[in-house]
Amino acid sequence: MENWKENRVVFWVTALPGIFWLTVFFLIPLALIWGMSFGEKTSIVDIEITGTFANYARAFKEVYLLIIWKSIWISAIACALCLAIAYPIAFGICFSPPRWRPLLLLLIILPFWINLLIRTYALIAVFRTRGTLNYFLEWLWNLAFMDKLIGPYEPLELLYNNGAVIVGMVYVFMPFMVLPLYATIERLDRSYLEASLDLGASQWTTFWKVTVPLTMPGIVSGVILVFIPMLGMFLVPDLLGGTNAIMIGNVITDQFKAANDWPFGAALSFLLMYVTFLALALRAFIGSRSRGRVGV
């Protein structure tokens, strides 16, 4: 491939649509929101950009900081669960017979073909007090004669708490974790694993000392791909978490809609972005320090 400097015309012709798109639909709106975060409401519809930091000062109040912190740890737990579930799946697909792989990957991607809203409502049908899961548990309960021994089955309160939000987010973001992991594990040379076994390592040691370090790039991109959208997620907490499990995404949506306070919503949005940037910078920093050892 030629350097773009040697073929400017081709470069600009191919890059221009993308640059135009990014500028008009990403950079300009982003700049508008950024400006708005330093503004004040002057009437129901008018906003004046006065350069005030009042919105940020308000965002640093304890109640909002707590919600941001909660969003971070809920996302972190959901992300870790996602990784723990997706890794064996990706591994299984990579080690399945080659003719099965497209089908198995399709099964992973299949949920994308159904609208997120519908899938989330379906989860409500599964988890609610008189939902599928509780019926199933009741059936097991009665099957084990627990109703005779202890008493009738008490349905579990599975919805409208942090647990429901975590389960919902793990479900929604699973494919984003499986696909990058699959791509890395697929490329992993099997002879590294065989060499480790041949040198006397157990399967367990081989996994932690060879497989995980060598698939670290996939783990990192999967975590980034999943953690960041989780941080800003509002649909799943809204439907599955109810009022008990508000995340920062819900607060921001409320500012733009119900509260009609765009400047404050903008400030919160940018605060969330800064947190994300901080996380990415941290990862780049750790990555550059460990490159000497781990070779990410």
Next chain:
Amino acid sequence: MKPIVSIQNVTKRYPGVIAVDNVSFDIMPNEFFALLGPSGCGKTTLLRMIAGLETGGEGGILIDGQNMAGVAANKRPVNMVFQSYAVFPHMTVRDNVAYGLKVTGTPASEIGPRVEEALQMVQMGPMADRKPDQLSGGQRQRVALARALVKRPKVLLLDEPLSALDAKLREHMQLELARLQQAIGITFIIVTHDQDEALSMADRIAVMEKGQVKQIAGPEELYEKPKSRFVADFIGKINLIDAEVSGAAKSGLNCSAKGLGNVTVPHDGKASGKVSLAVRPEKLDLLAKAPTSKTNISVRGEIRDVAYYGDVSNVFVSCPDGLELQVNVQNDRAVDGLLEKGKSVWLSWHPEDTLVLTQ
């Protein structure tokens, strides 16, 4: 002497194909043993079965008298040098070599000296702190070698260890491997498709084809006394001449051979019907005039092609009846002006240099 590795009726089937077909042989301690054959002949599968990386075969594999059935790869007293070397890219050279000792719980005080010793053995001491991506192919191979040898295995398995190196380095490493094997006195089993490699390094060679062992012998015997057309053709260059046995002669056979007419060749076994007469190109003499010897087998032909290799030339000669023979000649004064396309020449050789191949 007790064999260090004993292969007993080993068979390995894949769906629709038998990779290893009822193979049995013994390998002696301190032997440099080669499994030689074209790709797909089952040699790598057999090696991986010895290492325990290929499971589900039939028959028995004994290492130092111990039956290896049900013994996992990480519990076998053998180590392997992989074709791709499989040097861990996320570890330094030293960590790579130390890996096999660390994961098996060798005391730290013992690991250090043993790793240094292994690195010295393959002359990689000065590069111990480098990462594999800073090494050349030959250096990576030394690391793979040190990593296996540091475990002090009873048998070292090498899967096409030199195939990724360029010709010059390969020749150098052939010598070095042979020297290393003699110095440390471990049994080496090497898999290769390169007959030069097998001939120059191994004490004994098993030639495999389609999952079966065709012949096991030392390099010289394999070259001079191949038992079948396949082995004769696979090891070095050879002329195979179709012939039909017409009767027994005093200490030999009378044959009617394509292009040669009636010839008498020595043979100590029995043979009848269709056979192949085999003669190596370097046993043939290329002459400008009819040979004077009455006992030699000789034939007249025309030079069709000359392949020039510097020290020698490989000359292809068209003989009567569509017989094609190749002959190796030294490029000295004796052949001045003779090696030209279309030139009419005589080929001649001693009957004792002719082998009768029945299979």
